[in-house]
Amino acid sequence: MEFSPDGSRLYADTVGGHEIWQYNLLAGTPAAIAASKQRIPITTRGELNDLQLGPDGNIYVSAWDSHYLARLTNVNASAAAVRYEERVVDLQGATCQFALPRGPNDLNLPPVVVTNSGTVSASAVTCAGEPVLFQSSLSPFVTAASYAWDFGDPDAGGANQAAGQAPSHTYTQAGTYAVRLRVTSSSGQVFETGQTVQVLPLPRIAWPADTTLCAGGQYKLSPGPQPAGTTYRWQDGSTTSGQTIIQAGQYQVRVTSPTGCTTQAQITVSFADCPSLLPNIILPAGDNAANAHFALRGLNASDWDLTLFNRWGREIHRQEHYDNSWAAAGQSAGLYYYFLYNPTTGQRLRGWVEVVK
Template sequence: LGCQFQFNAVPGFTPDHHSLLGLPNGLVRPPAPSQILVNFGLQRSALCLGEAAVFTASIYPSLPGASITWDFGEPAVGTANTARGPLVTHQYATVGTYTVTMTVREGSGPTYSYSQRVTIQPATQAHLVAEPAPRCSQGPMVLRVAPIQPIGTTFRWQDGSTAAQYLATRNGRYSVEVTAPERCPARDSVEVTTLAPQVSFDPTPPICTGQQVLLTPTTQPLGTTYQWQDGSTNPVFAATAPGTYTVTVTSGAGCTSQAQVQVPFGDDCPFSLPNVITPNGDAQNETFQAVGLEPKAWDLQVFNRWGRLVYEQPHYDNQWAAAGLAEGLYYYLLVQPTSGQRLKGWVEVIR
């Protein structure tokens, strides 16, 4: 079957021919002897002004010498009102309803005609209006269609929503398609530039020592600038340590917003603790380095072999070098105060 076609039969070409209903891309059944199948195809009976109407005709079985002519029902356009052939198009100059006539002549024999109506609809009269909002505010800015549309009008915004108005909360381009009853769609768009940027981050994955996490704030319009806590100005920041990161975003209109994101340290990061240090001034293996543990997130206590506390530092910074202590074995206890996790072992000091 042919999609979106209207199908009509025309009378046969000789007194013993009979009219049959046919399809433009297939036959329900072959015509009986002495019968002719003629198809009149109109792709759509309602079009928008400026669209081309497509008309098709076919004859089965083919008749040598048969001709097909068309009258589009618009005499004001002169010679453009007529055409010949099985596939023709016509673009109407004005809105209205027109009667299209297809005429088939079998050689020098009689002619047979069939007509259909086609309606050319005007476009919806509509344009998009942005109601002012305080400059550099968080909005929202109300976007509405003017003039007021009749009952039954449909709206479709750039995100697929269908309300009669739209609340813009971010800078950017917004668009709407408006279709009034018995009219063709009108489309319009507007650029919103005077709202403060809306800045946020997606949830950030944890980080381990030696890794990096890319921090990407929400996408902003062209012309936006960025400044991070270290003064860098790229839209994306590579975080190499846990902590709080801050970005200031400035729109092309000069409005600014700020957002922060916390990069956590991973709970299951690999780590290593030394069992020997050599604080002898050669700049190698000088201090007790808790490699892979979150920096300054653990409390350290060190005991001698008799269990006496000889060193203690909250928020340990990897700087214990056994200053003032003799060579030998010492025992450490690392405590993560937030989680309560405890790590203990021994380390030998060799000078």
């Protein structure tokens, strides 16, 4: 038996047989590992004796009474990608009888050449604001003295660098980041490897801060436009894209994008007796300028659309994003009825105002 350099695969031959099998040690449970067994196609006719990992990262194969060693390459990969090469090492007239020597360089293999520090892996799906867990798999022929990570995120300041074999990093912005790992061995050699990390954006929830609404009104609470496939979960367990608020309370929604990234928001809504703040009389011809116009005291007027009707129900004035300017110009004294609508929140207010001239 022999392991791949990164420890992810186990290779086994059959005593006196002609087969080599690969097991995926990352498959999970022992049963799953056993079920991952795959045959490596080989051409050697002799009975196989031994498998041994060489310092060049390949696995060498001996066969009974052969004058050569064979070799498996690309042994960190799945069985279909592994290559079998026959007659790789000439034994100079000697023949294989039993196991290979424990010191692979007794076979005069080429000097050890390690081209990188191993492999780097991170979470398959990474969302902005969530920690990314990195892992590095080190070649068994390198004894690491230090690890130096660069996460490709200079905006993170000092957090862009880390040490250790398995650090974590949190990306606050979506994007593609080039991660580099620099390993210094105990002998002073330096090796580098890297990986690209894709960070997905979080859903954006367009909510105001905690707000107070006018009694009798309503509030259309929505996270805002989201892509198709987005899911929602409200504090009451409902899964609609929005709610109409008619009672005071604390409201919460969790929005999950089609890519699996989640954002949560919360808002406290209270109600007050706003209509009492609105004027029920205006004096366009009076001396007090503050009472000359229909002014929405206590409200941000531009948030509202105003429609006014005379006592016979005929519309006499309409203005989107009201500016507190209506002074009954061209209208006679008397009662008028207003309808205020907030297109952002869905609030509606109705009442009357008397014009005195």
